[in-house]
Amino acid sequence: MDGTLIDSMPAWRSLRPTLLAERGIAMTDALESELAGLTVHASAGVLARRLPELGMDEEALLAEFMARMSRFYAAAPEKPGARRFLAHLHAQGIPCAVLTATGHEMASAALRQQGMTPYLRFVQSTRDMGISKSDPDCFAQIAARLGVACGECAVFEDALYAVRGAHAAGCRVFAIADDTNRASWAEILSLAEAGFSDYGSLLAPGAPFPAERVR
Incomplete structure (x- = not known):
């Protein structure tokens, strides 16, 4: 998140x-x-x-x-185009969830503030799981709750440790650029299918993540 x-x-x-x-x-x-x-x-x-x-x-x-x-x-901004992208996936019937290291209450409040909650099946904090996103099983558990295999699950991440965990689990990884991951961006991209900085770009023709193909 x-x-x-x-x-x-x-x-x-x-x-x-x-x-x-x-x-x-x-x-x-x-x-x-x-x-x-x-x-x-x-x-x-x-x-x-x-x-x-x-x-x-x-x-x-x-x-x-x-x-x-x-x-x-209480007033945190969204990443560019994030809510619109979630709304698009929801309209396509693609189940979405949030896995975050932030506490559940705080994360849920931030997502509600941005109007993203209606597009999510659930919000899961790793604090309640007892494992980190560096552990592939973390992503395997979320995929299972969504009713899909890891290979059918697209993970959007910005942190290298989480990208490693999702990749090791066999998930499709898409990396979002952030000022805080510049130093690790090259390694992140080596593990991801594609990288981007604005979710709006994923809805454009020829986008690296054609949402209609993900089920």
Whole structure:
């Protein structure tokens, strides 16, 4: 969802350094490297241990992070053309679902705000599954719930770890460009059928993802 349907990755990326800067603490390269790839839950624990001068324990940091992102999601923008693309798939009778690392309540609120919920069979958070999108079984479970084999399931992703998981599961992978995945874009494209930056382009003649062929 983040970086694929909702344009929220810049907000997630700035979340930790912004909080530190507000408290007069600089985000060092070493700390940024340690936090890279961690969930917001895990990063709260790292920051609480590494920076006692914050005066916040893991629970307090996590609550602050979640409060900030909840406010952001209340008006979060969609990725260009995302809602229209979902509406098109829905009109074609193609079942769609969201698999996200964001908590279910927060993700559902963001999707409702963008008017995307009517086009989705369900929203599933990996936090409730106990596995990451790096695990192929994560995608296999979602495909099964949709009633299709992995090879019949198209996955739209922006994160390399999730692209790897979906590809390993045997899903068709389509990559969406984001400012936060520039460094990994070449590897992402090597695993994806196609890459794009605007869902509107997928509805054009000759698009890399002709929706009417996906069942």
